[in-house]
Amino acid sequence: MKAMVLIKNTNSLEAFQMREIDDPIIESDEVGIDVETSGLNFADVMARQGHYRDAPPLPSVIGYEVVGKIYQVGADVVDLKVGDRVVAFTRFGGYAKKAKVSFRGAVKIPDAASSAESCALATQFTTAYYCIEEAMRVHKGDKILIQAAAGGVGIGLVQLATHHGLEIWGTAGGEKKCEFIKELGVHHAIDYKKYDFKEYIESRWGARPLDIVIDSLGGVAFKKGYSLLSICGKIIGLGASSMSGSKFNIFRTVKEGLGFGLYHPAQLLMASQSMIGVNMLQVSDHKQNVLERCLKGVVDYYEKGILRPHVGGEFSIEELPKAHDYLGQRKSMGKVVVHWQ
Numbered sequence: 001m002k003a004m005v006l007i008k009n010t011n012s013l014e015a016f017q018m019r020e021i022d023d024p025i026i027e028s029d030e031v032g033i034d035v036e037t038s039g040l041n042f043a044d045v046m047a048r049q050g051h052y053r054d055a056p057p058l059p060s061v062i063g064y065e066v067v068g069k070i071y072q073v074g075a076d077v078v079d080l081k082v083g084d085r086v087v088a089f090t091r092f093g094g095y096a097k098k099a100k101v102s103f104r105g106a107v108k109i110p111d112a113a114s115s116a117e118s119c120a121l122a123t124q125f126t127t128a129y130y131c132i133e134e135a136m137r138v139h140k141g142d143k144i145l146i147q148a149a150a151g152g153v154g155i156g157l158v159q160l161a162t163h164h165g166l167e168i169w170g171t172a173g174g175e176k177k178c179e180f181i182k183e184l185g186v187h188h189a190i191d192y193k194k195y196d197f198k199e200y201i202e203s204r205w206g207a208r209p210l211d212i213v214i215d216s217l218g219g220v221a222f223k224k225g226y227s228l229l230s231i232c233g234k235i236i237g238l239g240a241s242s243m244s245g246s247k248f249n250i251f252r253t254v255k256e257g258l259g260f261g262l263y264h265p266a267q268l269l270m271a272s273q274s275m276i277g278v279n280m281l282q283v284s285d286h287k288q289n290v291l292e293r294c295l296k297g298v299v300d301y302y303e304k305g306i307l308r309p310h311v312g313g314e315f316s317i318e319e320l321p322k323a324h325d326y327l328g329q330r331k332s333m334g335k336v337v338v339h340w341q
Contacts, residue, residue, distance in 0.1 A: 003096035004320050007059045009050030012321035012328070016048075016095075021061070024093065024100035031080055031088075031103055032072035038094045038317070039065040039119035040336040041152065042216075042239065043281075045328040054281050056092055063094020064281075065122030067115040070106075077103045084108050087118045089126065089295060091284055095320065097340055104292035105284060107299045118302075120152055120309035120335035125298045126291070127280050128156030131214055131236050132164070134294060135276050140165035144212040145201070145225060149186055150177040150333045153238070155310050157214055158184045163306050169210070171197050173330060180333050198224040214238065219259035226261065231271050238278040310334030 005019045026032045040063075047055035047062050055062060070084045080086065080103055088106040093099050109118050132138060144161050148154045149170030161168050162185035170186035172178050178189040190197050201209065211232070213225035216239040226235050268275065284291050301307040312334035315323040320338050327336045 001097045002317075003061045004317060005059045005095075006048060006062055009048065009058070012048065012324040015324075016320055018318075021096070023098050024096075026072045026074055026100050028074040028076040029102055030074045030100045031070045031077055031086075031106055033066055033068040033086065033088055033099045033101065033106070034071045035066045035068040035094075035097055035099055035340055037067045037115035037119055037337050037339050038063050038096075039067075039122060039124075040323055040327050040338065041065075041123050042327065043123075045324060048324060061093050061096050063090060063092060063096070063099075065089055065119055066094050066099045066101075067109070067118045068099070071098070074103070079103070080106060080108070085111050085113075087121050087295075087299070089122045089280075089284060089291060091281065095317075095338075102284075102288055104288040105295065107295050109299065114311070115339070116311040116314055116335060116337045117309040119337045120156070120311075121298045121302055121307070122295065123280060124152035124335065125156040125302075125307055125309065126294045127153050127238060127278065128160055129294050129298045129301070130280065130283065130290075131157065131238065131278055132160040133297060134290065135236060135278060136212070136234050136274070138164050138166060138212065141167065142211040143167045143169070143209060143230075144214065145169040145171075145197075145210050145228065146186075146214050147171050147197075147221060147225070148216050149181040149184070149189075151216070152309075152312070152335050153216060154181075155184060155334055156307060158186055159307050160301075161185070163301075166212075169201065177333060196224075197221075198228060201228055208233070212236075220261075221259075223259060223261035226263075226275075229271075229273055232273065233271070234274040234276060236276045236278055312336050314339065 004016045046052040086106040088101040144166045146157045150172040168186045169188040170181045171190045171192045208230045210228045213235040215222045215225045312332035313336040315338045317338045
């Protein structure tokens with residue numbers, strides 16, 4: 001089969017090579033998928049740059065999600081069959097014409113559903129769903145800050161926060177993106193290119209006004225977000241996009257890592273606060289039942305119109321380097337995908 005193989009950690013033009021590799025071997029609890037569309041996530045950019053610790057050793061096929069039709073089912077698979085069209089959460093291997101996944105990581109979708117929209121349901125919207133529906137409880141009127149609200153996960157978070165009646169602060173880069181997230185449902189849009197979000201919020205709403213912060217940036221942004229939490233506040237960390245860059249730099253990496261801040265359990269105890277980490281790859285590896293529950297919940301919300309993915313860019317598989325740059329340079333608003341057909 002054809003696959004876009006990551007051969008070196010470098011710029012997008014030199015990082016990938018189209019190769020013929022062996023078809024995946026389908027185990028008893030897995031399904032094989034003939035891929036229509038592969039989704040991109042910021043973790044892919046981090047993996048390409050050599051910043052993602054969980055990425056497989058080179059050469060490798062990365063990619064977290066696919067949409068396509070099942071061509072083979074394992075002996076223990078009951079609810080899925082050959083010919084079913086599915087969205088699936090892959091543990092890497094998504095940049096290939098054929099992919100294999102655990103049956104718990106694949107959910108049927110209508111034949112008429114957009115493959116680009118459906119790709120967003122896997123990693124990005126399932127991450128958002130896990131944050132809001134699994135990792136904590138939210139209540140109508142809660143005040144939430146969503147970093148990178150115009151991104152794929154951010155859009156899902158905004159839509160879920162709207163569904164639950166939360167008051168939403170969101171950050172985005174530039175006037176166009178800020179207008180976009182306002183249309184999504186963000187009540188208070190903050191242009192991070194113009195304003196320091198912490199200073200902006202404190203100058204208008206006072207000290208520690210937020211009940212929830214969801215941070216995908218990492219580094220000092222996490223520390224600033226934590227400082228905005230009220231008593232009983234919760235902060236979720238689900239990434240470190242601030243650590244991305246064209247080259248690996250040990251000094252920059254250490255600086256960004258230290259930027260998160262140092263914390264002691266007593267701080268959380270005294271203020272009855274929570275710090276929660278989210279890594280959907282680890283959920284996929286060790287809590288398959290949770291992944292299955294979340295992915296099914298996302299597809300259900302999609303079919304009910306609660307979740308409405310926004311496609312930010314569509315490319316052919318041959319344009320994968322261009323798609324990586326588009327996502328990595330934060331030009332996109334919503335899901336970026338590559339099509340195999």
